Amino acid sequence: MDKPEIEKNKKEWAQRHPEVDSLTPRSTDWGDPVDPLCTPGPAGSPNYLGELGFPGEYPFTRGIYPTMYLGQPWTVRQYSGYESPKDTNLRFRYLLDQGQTGLSVAFDLPTQIGYDSDHPMSAGEVGKVGVPVDTLEDMEVIFDGLPLDKLSTSMTINAPSAILLAMYICIGKKQGLEPKVLRGTIQNDILKEYTVRGTYIFPPKPSIRLITDIFAYCGQHVPRFNTINVAGYHLREAGCSAVQEIAFSFCNAIAYIEAGLKAGLNIDKFAPRISWIFNTSNKIFEEVAKYRAARRIWAELLRGRFQAQDPRSWMLRFHTHTSGASLTAQQPLNNAIRVAYQTLAAVLGGAQSIAACSYDEALNLPTEESARTSLRTQQILLEEAGVVDTIDPLGGSYYVEALTARIYQRIKELMAKIEDMGGAVAAVENGFVQKEIEQRAYQIQCDIESGKRVVVGVNKYTIQEEEKESPIKSNPQAEQAQIERLNAVKARRNPEAVQRSLAAVRKAAQDQDNLMPVIIEACEAYASLGEICGVLREEFGEYQQVRTI
């Protein structure tokens, strides 16, 4: 039966059943109506060869690798970082022992904002949301006994990415490894720090220069490292829809690519090392459609507009973390179910690497039990649920194909709007991105309070609960102990070598030389993160947030 014939029959079917005709269509999370019954045409059946193709081949809608999970499972990469470098090392050893396949380091806020643990702004924050790193010695402890050539390590670090990457290279050298064998990822995505995540240091121009310095250095010396992990994740957490998540993060990536090209780099030398982190939230089919459409848009953009020749430049390789913002403090065990569905969506969406939230995250840092349950959530999907037996199992679903076509169009419309504004940097500087996100976050809150948006356990099916004491106690001595460690390193190191290396960092910053080699030398001399960032703060200045409220 051809498609017009099916459409005709569908209309007749609806007429035969008045209850179908009188249905109020539901809507996607981004606001498009959903057909109560999807059928082969027109949206439900894409042009197979043009829009879907085969996995591992352009336009990659069905997956970026020809064998996907049949060839290699996704990387199980839980996010962790504890109060001290030593505790973090112990947690990493535990997670690897339990079958985790990659590391993901959470740093504390002073580290992310380029302050040493003894800086006045660091007071009360040391070791709180991740591990503190002041000098190379802290990284030596974190990776003690962990062979870097056998691991891939993701570091959630942005403004000071160059410094943490330099330290990682130094650890490799101490293990007798050349930089070219190191595998891992630095987040290094500054634009979303200005809008939603807040760990910026320098203004956009020098920040983007640091990014292109890293592109250039790694292209030559650390070719297996992902030099950037462009983030839709945090945009979504702050209130974005799935459409905004992809459109805003793609526009941020376009800004980095254009900066790289302007710095004289060849697109195929750095585009293959661009990686991604996205947010997988509650609406299973919409999330799957999002990933399928995003792969195609990215491939078209890189091959078309940027003229990349290497197919690896066209591939959207992504890590996904399930949605922290979807978790509730009420009836926290319900979160384990949310996380499982979201992880399923990530797998059906073809993720390369996954972190599943812990069910107690709205209340405290994960306990060993909750962290292990997240790990097991992934392992159950991988080894019991049968969802990896074929590639892109939802491909050809009338509904998922219709959603994929629709979100593809919506993302492109929003990207065009930002391009018209002058691109991502302009859209951040004029507050457009921030305002869009703030408005949506407020709308969601209003919809939860009115009951229009159901959150189980919060505005429906509520119970009286006795709040428990937090099972994780922070150690009040941890901050002082870290400061003492820093002081001990400072007392031991060669002060002249430190001063010399910091002067070299300053000179390279002024002379527009690539900063990576001098930052590596400074780290090797045990100059602290705060000292190196201090020099760069003096040379580059500091970013002032755009006021949108």
Added chain:
Amino acid sequence: MAAADRRIRVLAAKPGLDGHDRGIKVVCAGLKDAGMEVIYAGLRQTPEAIVNTALQEDVDVIALSTLSGAHNQHLPRVARLLQEKGAGHILLMAGGVVPKEDRLILKKQGVKEIYGPGTTMEEITAFIRANVSLS
């Protein structure tokens, strides 16, 4: 202006280094919709800066958001500075992820209410209206 016509003035801020500002921005929008005047000071505010701004702007309420676990550092210091500057009448509130046992201590130290995930705007505005005197 007659006292009854005056609108409640709120200073909202993020103390410390935490960058999670979705919650505080939603609260700002909600308080504005409820008819209050809201000044949002933004990220990386020190207790000293918060109290100085509060005095300059002559606010009735300070609303602080903290999700990084550094609440025990920043909140008592804001409360103490308010007392020292004779501004104990300003209603000090907080929101974020603060464990129960810490909330009990912080309330004794002068933080009047601390809200966690899942709180409604209705609860927050009702609390402010009940605890701010406009005379």
